[in-house]
Amino acid sequence: xxxxxxxxxxxxxxxxxxxxxxxxxxxxxxxxxxxxxxxxxxxxxxxxxxxxxxxxxxxxxxxxxxxxxxxxxxxxxxxxxxxxxxxxxxxxxxxxxxxxxxxxxxxxxxxxxxxxxxxxxxxxxxxxxxxxxxxxxxxxxxxxxxxxxxxxxxxxxxxxxxxxxxxxxxxxxxxxxxxxxxxxxxxxxxxxxxxxxxxxxxxxxxxx
Amino acid sequence: xxxxxxxxxxxxxxxxxxxxxxxxxxxxxxxxxxxxxxxxxxxxxxxxxxxxxxxxxxxxxxxxxxxxxxxxxxxxxxxxxxxxxxxxxxxxxxxxxxxxxxxxxxxxxx
Amino acid sequence: xxxxxxxxxxxxxxxxxxxxxxxxxxxxxxxxxxxxxxxxxxxxxxxxxxxxxxxxxxxxxxxxxxxxxxxxxxxxxxxxxxxxxxxxxxxxxxxxxxxxxxxxxxxxxxxxxxxxxxxxxxxxxxxxxxxxxxxxxxxxxxxxxxxxxxxxxxxxxxxxxxxxxxxxxxxxxxxxxxxxxxxxxxxxxxxxxxxxxxxxxxxxxxxxxxxxxxxxxxxxxxxxxxxxxxxxxxxxxxxxxxxxxxxxxxxxxxxxxxxxxxxxxxxxxxxxxxxxxxxxxxxxxxxxxxxxxxxxxxxxxxxxxxxxxxxxxxxxxxxxxxxxxxxxxxxxxxxxxxxxxxxxxxxxxxxxxxxxxxxxxxxxxxxxxxxxxxxxxxxxxxxxxxxxxxxxxxxxxxxxxxxxxxxxxxxxxxxxxxxxxxxxxxxxxxxxxxxxxxxxxxxxxxxxxxxxxxxxxxxxxxxxxxxxxxxxxxxxxxxxxxxxxxxxxxxxxxxxxxxxxxxxxxxxxxxxxxxxxxxxxxxxxxxxxxxxxxxxxxxxxxxxxxxxxxxxxxxxxxxxxxxxxxxxxxxxxxxxxxxxxxxxxxxxxxxxxxxxxxxxxxxxxxxxxxxxxxxxxxxxxxx
Numbered sequence: 001x002x003x004x005x006x007x008x009x010x011x012x013x014x015x016x017x018x019x020x021x022x023x024x025x026x027x028x029x030x031x032x033x034x035x036x037x038x039x040x041x042x043x044x045x046x047x048x049x050x051x052x053x054x055x056x057x058x059x060x061x062x063x064x065x066x067x068x069x070x071x072x073x074x075x076x077x078x079x080x081x082x083x084x085x086x087x088x089x090x091x092x093x094x095x096x097x098x099x100x101x102x103x104x105x106x107x108x109x110x111x112x113x114x115x116x117x118x119x120x121x122x123x124x125x126x127x128x129x130x131x132x133x134x135x136x137x138x139x140x141x142x143x144x145x146x147x148x149x150x151x152x153x154x155x156x157x158x159x160x161x162x163x164x165x166x167x168x169x170x171x172x173x174x175x176x177x178x179x180x181x182x183x184x185x186x187x188x189x190x191x192x193x194x195x196x197x198x199x200x201x202x203x204x205x206x207x208x
Numbered sequence: 209x210x211x212x213x214x215x216x217x218x219x220x221x222x223x224x225x226x227x228x229x230x231x232x233x234x235x236x237x238x239x240x241x242x243x244x245x246x247x248x249x250x251x252x253x254x255x256x257x258x259x260x261x262x263x264x265x266x267x268x269x270x271x272x273x274x275x276x277x278x279x280x281x282x283x284x285x286x287x288x289x290x291x292x293x294x295x296x297x298x299x300x301x302x303x304x305x306x307x308x309x310x311x312x313x314x315x316x317x318x
Numbered sequence: 319x320x321x322x323x324x325x326x327x328x329x330x331x332x333x334x335x336x337x338x339x340x341x342x343x344x345x346x347x348x349x350x351x352x353x354x355x356x357x358x359x360x361x362x363x364x365x366x367x368x369x370x371x372x373x374x375x376x377x378x379x380x381x382x383x384x385x386x387x388x389x390x391x392x393x394x395x396x397x398x399x400x401x402x403x404x405x406x407x408x409x410x411x412x413x414x415x416x417x418x419x420x421x422x423x424x425x426x427x428x429x430x431x432x433x434x435x436x437x438x439x440x441x442x443x444x445x446x447x448x449x450x451x452x453x454x455x456x457x458x459x460x461x462x463x464x465x466x467x468x469x470x471x472x473x474x475x476x477x478x479x480x481x482x483x484x485x486x487x488x489x490x491x492x493x494x495x496x497x498x499x500x501x502x503x504x505x506x507x508x509x510x511x512x513x514x515x516x517x518x519x520x521x522x523x524x525x526x527x528x529x530x531x532x533x534x535x536x537x538x539x540x541x542x543x544x545x546x547x548x549x550x551x552x553x554x555x556x557x558x559x560x561x562x563x564x565x566x567x568x569x570x571x572x573x574x575x576x577x578x579x580x581x582x583x584x585x586x587x588x589x590x591x592x593x594x595x596x597x598x599x600x601x602x603x604x605x606x607x608x609x610x611x612x613x614x615x616x617x618x619x620x621x622x623x624x625x626x627x628x629x630x631x632x633x634x635x636x637x638x639x640x641x642x643x644x645x646x647x648x649x650x651x652x653x654x655x656x657x658x659x660x661x662x663x664x665x666x667x668x669x670x671x672x673x674x675x676x677x678x679x680x681x682x683x684x685x686x687x688x689x690x691x692x693x694x695x696x697x698x699x700x701x702x703x704x705x706x707x708x709x710x711x712x713x714x715x716x717x718x719x720x721x722x723x724x725x726x727x728x729x730x731x732x733x734x735x736x737x738x739x740x741x742x743x744x745x746x747x748x749x750x751x752x753x754x755x756x757x758x759x760x761x762x763x764x765x766x767x768x769x770x771x772x773x774x775x776x777x778x779x780x781x782x783x784x785x786x787x788x789x790x791x792x793x794x795x796x797x798x799x800x801x802x803x804x805x806x807x808x809x810x811x812x813x814x815x816x817x818x819x820x821x822x823x824x825x826x827x828x829x830x831x832x833x834x835x836x837x838x839x840x841x842x843x844x845x846x847x848x849x850x851x852x853x854x855x856x857x858x859x860x861x862x863x864x865x866x867x868x869x870x871x872x873x874x875x876x877x878x879x880x881x882x883x884x885x886x887x888x889x890x891x892x893x894x895x896x897x898x899x900x901x902x903x904x905x906x907x908x909x910x911x912x913x914x915x916x917x918x919x920x921x922x923x924x925x926x927x928x929x930x931x932x933x934x935x936x937x938x939x940x941x
């Protein structure tokens with residue numbers, strides 16, 4: 001039995017991501033990395049909260065007149081749904097259903113792309129209104145916080161796509177199962193951060 | 209050494225039991241998802257309805273906390289056994305994060 | 319690879335080290351690179367002391383002096399102290415817990431090369447238009463106003479090096495969580511492993527704020543953002559918070575492994591088990607936790623308000639409690655022991671009073687009103703040098719002597735080692751003790767000169783003389799290392815005679831797979847237990863001899879880092895209109911890094927096996 005052996009659904013272990021030493025290391029290591037990411041995003045949130053609505057004297061942009069809730073709501077729904085679809089993908093991974101997993105991951109990627117498209121639309125919209133990265137401290141901190149999250153979405157999408165392409169011909173084995181698993185952890189974490197972004201940046205931003 | 213692959217052969221019965229358990233767990237995940245969608249919806253609705261900020265802000269922060277807990281414990285499987293060390297590091301990170309945010313909203317001013 | 323020849327050519331050795339993923343070789347790389355930067359930082363320190371030896375000196379100009387103090391601090395903290403500690407962690411921790419390697423050997427190599435090229439990047443600033451000159455803290459208003467590219471080198475260089483540190487930190491945590499041998503429970507782990515674990519956790523949480531702070535600085539200076547510019551709504555205090563949220567835990571990242579080193583040395587040479595093991599562990603965790611709650615004591619004079627100052631003052635004083643526990647535990651370990659005064663033990667003995675002195679002045683500054691008087695004076699300089707030199711550098715020197723047999727199968731010369739200690743220790747106190755009084759007399763830190771006849775002349779001269787004593791000590795150590803490399807004889811297993819933990823039980827030279835059979839750990843100080851029971855092999859085993867799985871060497875980490883190094887230059891010169899090549903460098907560099915990452919992802923890297931038959935032949939797999 002080695003890392004590249006083929007399995008049947010019956011011989012496939014219940015926790016394929018934890019069946020090898022490498023897999024255990026990857027999963028624990030990735031969770032610890034997420035602990036660090038928590039602090040990283042906290043830093044960005046803290047800076048945003050400190051610099052919210054701060055700019056050169058007479059700046060007309062505030063969170064109240066800038067943000068639009070319907071757009072944020074649609075983005076939230078897209079990302080939340082993509083979180084569920086990646087849960088489905090992992091469900092099929094544990095059942096040794098490679099095709100099912102790839103299909104659900106493809107849906108996840110599409111939803112993620114939709115989210116990304118809306119975010120790009122939102123940013124270009126703000127830039128056209130004159131609210132840019134260098135226009136004010138508010139702008140800098142907003143684009144850095146939401147942009148870093150957007151960058152994570154890009155990385156997550158690239159990661160999942162790369163995994164899907166590289167393993168398309170190889171199928172599931174104990175070498176790549178942990179890779180799929182931590183990619184899905186990353187995707188959930190992106191959603192976790194977004195929950196705080198829509199709450200703290202958008203919802204708390206528009207409250208009068 | 210631990211680098212070897214340990215795979216136990218499962219009996220037909222065991223396999224079927226596990227499959228049933230997994231699909232049961234998947235149904236739970238969908239329920240969790242429904243709760244998250246509901247919480248999101250309520251959060252947006254209370255803000256749109258224009259209630260007092262003193263009511264809305266704690267409420268939506270609470271909802272965000274619940275949603276994140278659901279994500280971590282169900283979608284990311286932190287509720288399973290053997291995740292103690294991961295929880296330890298996540299909670300430590302959250303303590304540092306909380307301290308930092310508290311400091312930035314209280315002792316940074318002009 | 320498994321098929322390396324016994325006697326290798328020079329080129330093959332270089333290639334081996336460029337591609338190695340073996341923690342023992344990476345430890346040697348850290349030691350070499352850390353020593354290089356330690357010497358550079360030391361030369362900068364000597365230039366500072368020469369400039370300040372007499373009043374109205376013009377040995378260096380004011381601007382150059384600023385660059386020297388900035389680079390001295392930055393180099394010593396990021397590029398000397400941390401890598402040297404990483405060297406000993408890498409060399410010792412996997413052996414102590416009975417592991418064949420770290421959890422992620424590939425990332426271990428990546429972490430080293432990130433640190434190394436980040437450090438080179440930072441130091442290249444000397445030749446490319448001037449070094450950073452805003453102090454190692456690089457406070458934002460000052461660093462935004464600094465002309466030239468010095469600060470850009472600081473920000474980009476530390477960004478690269480910091481990424482390496484973060485990767486190494488995660489690697490150590492996972493290694494300690496997942497790779498312990500059977501029987502090695504958490505409460506049987508040697509203190510060096512415990513302190514590495516906690517220090518790595520601090521790295522995990524402290525480096526992200528630094529990363530973000532540096533990004534803000536890079537964005538403000540290079541890409542037109544306004545985080546720190548108050549005319550655009552920014553706030554310069556944010557940098558100070560971010561820097562110290564990183565910077566204070568950083569002190570504990572450095573000092574906890576140093577504590578771990580002393581906690582290994584003292585029981586060995588007192589020939590007694592460590593007093594209060596569990597309270598030592600508890601104190602380590604508590605220091606790590608409190609380390610995150612005290613950063614604003616660096617900012618008492620900013621004007622945070624009386625409430626904030628009071629909270630942070632009390633939290634700071636609280637750290638003295640677990641630290642005091644540790645000091646008493648060390649003393650009680652020695653009490654009644656049959657002490658053998660070797661060179662490492664001498665350093666440990668010298669450490670305790672020196673560090674206590676540094677700790678006491680720390681508690682003095684924790685009182686906010688007193689800090690208003692002491693802030694930015696030489697008292698502060700004296701304090702943190704007592705902590706860092708008296709605590710960490712003495713630990714590094716002690717560990718150099720103590721662990722040299724493990725890393726190189728040679729003993730450093732003991733007599734020369736003791737002479738080194740005398741010079742270094744006397745020089746250290748001569749340099750820094752007097753600086754307390756300079757500070758109390760009102761000499762501000764970071765000034766490039768002072769006027770004569772203000773009562774500062776003699777004390778500054780004494781301080782400079784002390785610095786030369788320290789330099790002599792370091793030179794003696796280097797001579798010692800050279801002599802040992804040329805003339806030293808293999809010293810074999812457990813050369814100190816009283817090793818207690820697993821790393822001393824392994825036959826020398828340590829095979830590249832560390833343990834032929836995974837050991838079974840039967841208690842705290844497992845090697846000591848086996849020795850007391852007359853086990854000649856020094857280990858009980860948890861498994862029969864079987865095939866060993868090993869990771870492949872890889873050149874990819876090096877390529878990834880070179881890509882980032884090139885991209886760093888691109889980002890740095892991007893703001894200059896006259897350097898259109900910078901954008902090309904940025905894109906090409908990032909493309910190299912991404913390409914290397916994609917290659918790494920697409921290729922299966924399954925490692926290889928050392929077969930049981932090879933392990934059983936005479937050479938034990940060392941072909």
